[in-house]
Amino acid sequence: MNTITTDRTTLTFDDAGPDAGVPLLLVHGHPFDRSMWRPQLARFSARRRVIVPDLRGYGASPGAAPAWPALADDLIDLLDALRLPRAVVAGLSMGGQIALDLHARYPQRVAGLLLADTTAAGETPESRAARLAQAARLVDEGMDPYAVEMLYRMVSPAAPAAVAEHVLAMMRATDPRRAAAAQRARADRPDRTADLASIGVPTVVVVGRDDDLTPVAEAAVMAGRVPGADLIIVDGAAHLPNLENPAAFDAAVERLLERVGEP
Template sequence: MAMAIIDDITVGYDDEGTGDALVLVHGHPFDRSMWRPQVARFSRAGWRVIAPDLRGYGESTVVPGKTTLDVFARDIAGLLDRLGVERFVLGGLSMGGQIVLECHRLFAHRLRGLVLADTSAPADGDEQRAWRVSTAERLVAEGMGPYAEEVLYKMVSPGAPPEVAAHVLGMMRGTDPEGAAAALRGRAERPDYVAMLAGVAVPALVVVGADDEFTPVAEARLMSDAIPEAALVVVEGAAHMPNLERPADFDEALAAFLKSL
């Protein structure tokens, strides 16, 4: 565990291993501990694995209000500047995957490869935007507990190992409601990334849980079909978090992708 001051916030992060950099961006409403299996495996396999807590999550500073994806992306760039990392493979899950796409929009020249896990490229429609805003208000009013219990078995499948379900539930309950709400408000305003996909000029891996209700396989296929020569891996027996539910399958796909680089 390490901490860094980036502009006006403090960022908690893990930085393990040596070699080329692999940066992993967590989803909502989680923290960097969702990447523990991958940090452990790939830091032992010759990669320098960096996993930050996004602002508003984990050990990073909570900034109430609205946090748009470009702010998250610039926080990541600032951290990597501080760590002396110029080029890197960048992966993210769910909201983290959308932050990966935003990073590509802002500084594609720094990216060696993209890993897009259980995420979606289109902008929200009116109904989805309204849902994000109303959910943000709900989290601030109620706290994270009711929402966490409501969505747990969409984040992971009902058959997930109990320790995995407990980890996911603990991350959600432990997230600051103001930080989660700020991210939801900002995410409702994200741009549409679909037109950008055809211009991705680095290797890309798209991964999705076969039973993901939040970002179904069709969303993953849209990205893999649009990105030139992207690989698509569907992880059976997993919902929205295959890296935790089926880490062996997820890691096998990621290892093959990294080896191809």
């Protein structure tokens, strides 16, 4: 585990693998932490550098997101501190939305994109209100009711028990006030749909076949708007295919890395 303090915040992160080629930056979703990427860290750090941060306010990273842009800015600060000019960026769910924001605002820092179980669309008035209501609920009730309610939407009911237990533990361990701050910030994120056509780096869109939070149809539309993007549907998975079916998810990452053309 590593910790770095920038002008804006302090981030805890894993940094493993040989410093060869473009590194892989893995961005977790809400309300999780960097441990959701354990299978991918173990696999891909065997031959390349893999950077896996806890986002601000999640896991061991302190603070709370003051506004949506801060989450991508934090990742750029991390790359700067590590003296990494570019990275292949893989984000899941909220992490995918952060990856899109990072590419839109810092395109020269992104060598490739993997967008997993996510959406480029902004919030509607109804979904924004629901996100703000969820933030208030987290503050009032804590994480446990939300975690129990969401578990079998995050993973399939057929997911291995160890996977479900890990996901539930991550959700329960998240600080509810910090998670609420991120949700309030997320409620105001911009719509990135129009930016998809201008993505000029290799891109792979991944979605669990049973994901009802960001369904296959929505992923297909997003992939269709990114020039040359691949769409990969992962069987036996809902919203967290990297944990539910890591072999298939890792094959999608391998495909992206092959397209980027780095060792």
